[in-house]
Amino acid sequence: MPQLPLPPGSTLGILGGGQLGRMLSQAASRLGFDVVILDPEPNSPAGRVSHSQIVAAYDDPEALTALGRAADVVTFEFENVPAASIERLAEAGALVAPGPTALRVSQDRVDEKTFLNAVGAPTVDFAVVDTLDDLVVGLTELGLPALLKTRREGYDGKGQVWIHAIEDAPAALESLGGRPAILEARATFVRELSVIAARDWDGHMAVYPLGENRHEGGVLRTTLAPAAVDEKTQVRARAIAEAILDGLDYVGVIGVELFDLGDDVLLVNEIAPRVHNTGHWTQDGCVCDQFEQHIRAVAGWPLGPTAAHARIEMKNLLGDEVDQWRALSAKADERLHLYGKAEARPGRKMAHVNRVLGTV
Amino acid sequence: MPQLPLPPGSTLGILGGGQLGRMLSQAASRLGFDVVILDPEPNSPAGRVSHSQIVAAYDDPEALTALGRAADVVTFEFENVPAASIERLAEAGALVAPGPTALRVSQDRVDEKTFLNAVGAPTVDFAVVDTLDDLVVGLTELGLPALLKTRREGYDGKGQVWIHAIEDAPAALESLGGRPAILEARATFVRELSVIAARDWDGHMAVYPLGENRHEGGVLRTTLAPAAVDEKTQVRARAIAEAILDGLDYVGVIGVELFDLGDDVLLVNEIAPRVHNTGHWTQDGCVCDQFEQHIRAVAGWPLGPTAAHARIEMKNLLGDEVDQWRALSAKADERLHLYGKAEARPGRKMAHVNRVLGTV
Structure with a gap:
């Protein structure tokens, strides 16, 4: 196992070569690290700004062994890394952060909500759905409308369907293709918030100010941060983030999406064990952004400051909106951040822009 | 010739793979550009964070043709690019910025000072030195001590020698190995300042606040910026920078080193037709740093804002100081910027750190 903190010149491995991997790689190189990307797509956005890229599937044993040997620490830009891949990396001598627990918990929505409730981070009520009977019972208990999701995978609103009437249950279940599912009660929230937080190998934590998010069709459109919340909400969000980080024995940056029900009641919608789209505002609002923070955490460096010096509106540019x-x-x-993606397919995240609204 | 502004996804070529090329490459990739580096050293600091590197000498005709074909615009991180290389790049279809005039003028200290005086940017008095006779006459006219430098090349105090007595003239001249030289009168300055400025293809200009610099043994140690100067000095420095940029029909970022003689008298010490060590403070003091500014200029994008939001002390970490x-x-x-250089040879620029002193 490598000695921490990793000195400059060490190598960081990243599973995933999209825009999150790209921005992680850029942050790592500012701190003097070399970066190796593993991604099946040749010439990926992250690979193009990194020392090298291994072009292979995320579960390719030889590729993982090579990555584990090249890298002193391995991290990832997406949470659906197979558990076996993590084991293979560890066998090849690399540290992996965040670790297997965080991955396992966040890969299954039932495990995730069960964990969250256990550490005192409340969620909407939910029911496990394996059969149509489960679903009908769930709808009766949780009320209508309710949200049916696959237990595993799915992001940006994919793999989920709202059910507004009992008779729609069979079609809804069928639309998920027979995969194990979870039924979630509707949260009547006044707004969507998120908190970006980090934890290092020694258990120190750092929490950014809350962001307020607007989604469209399940996809994030804007984040306004720091959000205009009262001190009580900020304190509550921080406590939730810290309970989650400690509960997972987490190392790195995590994104925690919250429903603000009003009256200082926050529910956790979901957690993402990685840098998060709702944390992009930190690039132009904070001295140490979420990408550098993640690199610092996994490399065993002290966490950086999280105070905001500017108020930012972050806007995603999807598909041909990048033509703006x-x-x-x-x-x-307006601070542009472009991801170097060639094809502007509809809905594809191509870039984001941080509008500086003023100093804090 | 490519159409300007270059859209994201275009390719930028950089001659030189050191830390300036590395930080230029990082800025370019944030704006969605691909970067190709040309540098004879394999695996250079810039090459390691760029799409690719051509490993070849800067005057290798085939390498230059390849770079010119790959890149929509080519720029450089150092000023001693052979003129023939620029012609070769242009023939292969690439724009080159800054252009041949800026290179030619800044490659020869006599041409440079002659140009500067012609555009109303005063310098110390100087004499052209080809023979020992020239040197003796020069020393008599300019007084002692005076500074003998090679006309071409030399940086960070290399290729120059102070002469304190007439009888030291022969040895001084010999130490330059018979190369054409310039003798410069001593400037009795109260402090060293510098101004970083940019000009785009349409002649628009943007000038950063002045920095105050401290050198040791000819090597920059610290920059404090924005410097505590009166408005008159700032206005005068801006006028000098703009006269130089216009006079060179310049495109890109330039560094202008100034001697402040007091009483609002500024002399130009030298110009560097590239991003400049005394402009590194902009990374943490300005919304748009000198590296992004240079990319914007050469790619035909509008210049970014130059106002400072923080007061910064930039400190170079030389040789094993990087162990800090x-x-x-x-x-x-303290904001660390590490260059990814493996060997910490004595005096080698390994990293810099921007200390945030407060908001402006």
Whole structure:
């Protein structure tokens, strides 16, 4: 096992070569680290700004062995890394952060909610759905409408369906293709918040100010941060984030999505064991952004400061919205971050822009 | 010739793979550009964070043709690019910025000072030195001590020698190995300042606040910026920078080193037609740093804002001073920038740290 903190010149491995991997790689290189990307897509956005890329599937044993040997620490930009891959990396001598517990818990929505409730982080009520009977019982208990999701995988609103009437239950279940599912009660929230937080190998934690998020069709459109919340809400969110980080014995940055029900009641919608789209505002609002924070945490460096110096509106540019780059590039208060993706497929995250609203 | 502004996904070529090329590459990738580095050293600091590197000499005709074909625009991190290389790049279809005039002028200290005086940017008095006779006459005219430098090349105090007595003239001239030289009168300055400025293809200009610099043994140690100067000095420095940029029909970022003689008198010490060590403070003091500014300029994008939001003390870490990374990484107000160089040879620029002194 490598000695921590990792000195500059060490190598960081990243599973996943998309925009999150790209921005992690850029942060790592500012701190003097070399980066190796593993991604099946040749010439990936992250691979193009990194020392090298291994082009292979995430469960390719030889590729994982090679990555584990090349890298002193391995991290990932997405949470659906097979558990066997993590074991293979550890066998090849690499540290892996976040660790297997965080991955296992966040890969299954039932395990996740069970864990959250156990550490005092409340969620909506839910029911495990394996059969149509389970679903009908669940709908009766949780009320209508309710949200049916696959237990595993799915992101940005994929693999989920709202059920508004009992008679729609069979079709809804069928739309998930027979995969194990979870039924979630509807949360009547006044707004969606999220908190980005980090924990290092020694258990120190650092929590950024809350962001307020707006989704469309299950996809994040904007984050406004720091969110205009009262001190009580900020304190409550921090306590929830810290309970989750400690409960998972977590190392790295985590994203925690929250429903604000009003009256200082926060429910956890979901957690993402990685840097998070709702934390992109930190690039232009904080001295140490979420990407550097994650690198610091996994490399065993002290965590950086999380205070905001500017109020930011982060906006995702999806598909051909990226064509706005020309107009946006002329605005002194709009900070463009482009991901180097060639094809602007509809809905694809191509870039984001941080609008500086003022100092904090 | 490519159409400007270059859209994201275009390719930028950089001659030189050191730390300046590395930070230029990182800025380019944030804006969605791919970067190709040309550097004779394999696995260079910039090559390791770029799409690819061509490993070849800067005057290798085939390598230059390949770079010119791959890149929509080519720029450089150092000013001693052979003129023939620029022509070769242009023939292969690439734009080159800054252009040949800026290179030619800044490659020869006599041409540079002659140009500067012609555009109203005063310098110390100087004499052209080809023979020992020239040197003796020069010393008589300019007074003692005076500084003898090679006309071409030399940086960080290399290729120059102070002459304190007429009888030291022969040895001084010999130490330059018979190369054409320039003799410069001593400037009795109260402090060393520098101004970082940019100009785009349409002649728009953007000038950062002044920095105050401290050198040791000809090597920059610290920059404090924005410097505590009166408005008159700032206005004068801006006018000098703009006269130089216009006079060179310049595109990109330039560094202008100034001697402040007091009483609002500024002399230009030298110009560097590239991003400049005394501009590193902009990474943590400005919304748009000098590296992004340079990419914006050469890619035909609008120039970014140059106002400072923080007061910064930039400190170079030379040789084994880079071992301080561990202590520095724990300080919330110190922003580390490491160059990914393996060998910490004495005096080698390994990293810099921007200390945030407060908001502006």
